[in-house]
Amino acid sequence: MTPGPEATPQRAAQQMSLAEHVPPGTDAEVLRQAITEVRRVIVGQEHMVERLLVALLARGHCLLEGVPGVAKTLAASTLATVVGGSFARIQFTPDLVPSDIVGTRVYHPSKESFDVELGPVFVNLLLADEINRAPAKVQSALLEVMAERQVTLAGKTHPLPKPFIVLATQNPIESEGVYPLPEVQRDRFLFRVKVGHPTAQEELEIIQRMSTTPPEPKTVLDPQRLIALQDLAEKVSVHQLVADYVVRLVMATRSPAEYGMPDLADVIEVGVSPRATLGLIAAGRALALMRGRDYLLPDDIRDVAVDVMSHRLMLTFDALADGVDSDDVVRRILATVPPPLVVWNNQGPA
Template identity: 75%
Template sequence: MSDADAHGEHTGAQQAGGPDTAEATRLLRAALHEVSTVIVGQDQMVERMLVALIAKGHCLLEGVPGVAKTLAVSTLAKVTGGTFHRIQFTPDLVPSDIVGTRIYHPSTEKFDVELGPVFANFILADEINRAPAKVQSSLLEVMAEKQVSLAGTTYRLPDPFIVIATQNPVESEGVYPLPEAQRDRFLMKVMVPHPRAHEEMEILRRMSARPPEASQVLDPVTLQELQAEAEGIHVHQLIADYVVRLVMATREPESYGLPDLRRVLEIGASPRATLGLVAAARALALIRGRDYVLPDDVRLLARDVMAHRLVLTFDALADGVTTTQIVDRVLATVPPPRVIWDEPPAAESAAVLTSR
């Protein structure tokens, strides 16, 4: 595709989706602002959760206790108007505690189906790594197919639907690491750090007396419309090529100037990383007020979307290599398409992408 064709295609998309995109961005920013009245300092975590919601994905939050992971999820659910259920994962949990079961009633001599707590718009799987693999795997059908099968009958989950799980990275006793298949079901894994000093002071000021409460800004129907709007965000062919090259560099590092990664990578990112990176970049572009994706959108989300899908070798684990370090190496080596901003007369500035 030539530069002129790319510019024309982008301009046409901008004219077609301008007003709807602007209204969608206004609503999404209003939701972020409302969440920020309760959550202090975790702007990236909140934005990533909203990205996952708009991209129809699931999100895994990892951080030490007390950094507002649970509060952020419940606040986002309240702001977006969806139903919310919290499931506290423990070692004695069984799959029926999550998805539901059949209950026999002697009075009627019949079995009735009791649906589990996963039937809500927002599911908080709190400390998901404290439950055994059998319980964690019960979420696979829920997360992938958005349905539950009980006694030969399939029950659809509400729409929109998102699972936001939390896990504690420092404790090892009574913890069951998530299997690779389940980690791959999460669109993003977000690391949640401690707040900084000035944020800690603001937390003390806000929460020590009467904690603030967020107000509802969206509703499930509007959320579905925003998800549909995000699916229409324009992704240039060069952006798609860049995403594929990033993912392929984790599978065939020698072909992309990274032969040393072969020693540390057991398994590269799956095709879900490719699809998820594009979907998340579209959602981020919509939040940022654009109807087209930029290379920076992909680069900002690459860690969150790709790192948890990589499987390291024993040598890498012994040497203390992390998956985020590998993603950073890939981002530094694989060149993104170049953005050229021009200003056509009587129109807003537009971006033209070219290969390097």
């Protein structure tokens, strides 16, 4: 099995032009300003920064996977400042209990009654740092927060503020004292973004920018404007051919032999879930909005496919023993399943 081809420089330049050459004052321009403001603080990591904002627009959660010190936590806190939302960080540890994150009932002797003390999850942007260090009970408590966007305490339901997103981090090379995320919880994350080390040039820029007085991000959005942008992203038009392309990508993970990839039948144990189908559409719509369009293109789907699908794939034991990367499996599928040719004009799809 060989991975699919990477994006060409011409395609990357075209995507950059779509993202940057947008009319001033438009929603896409505001989103570009938000990304620019985050990048004033974060050196490099353009892919991670873009995916964080896409996840916000798509109302999805994001799992950041990388070694310590690659600005995962800094990116989350900076993004919260830029979008004007409340922010909380929870450092997950093995001795954490569910009440530490969702809240609990507290007895007040002076009033001779119980009051509900809400936990730190009641914010717009929650950073779950080293999520794989928490035991199963804490992860299950967080699952209700992520899936239902609410917390149930003492028989009463408390809705979380809007907008709400969970940004979780985990160290892929850590093996001691960790609890691997179960498949059901990984499936709740819209994206899994792999964060790598910076380049040599970026390391020099880090020295120059961060060794003195670090830059302070400015607020570009507010929660109400962000909710309006989320609603706008949901209205991005999806052509029937693009929807069919998404379904074919998903089905290729479940029945690869039917799509010309019989060798992947011994690599993929279980294909992606329907949440991947919905996630591809939601993330693609958000990316299209950021690029100044009100319609979805196959290139938008291809750009987000690896981050949406790879963590939802379950590989066979032999594939894991051979060191097969699920990212490469998704790239292989993207290279094999042909995208449709969709032409849009001012009147609509042609």
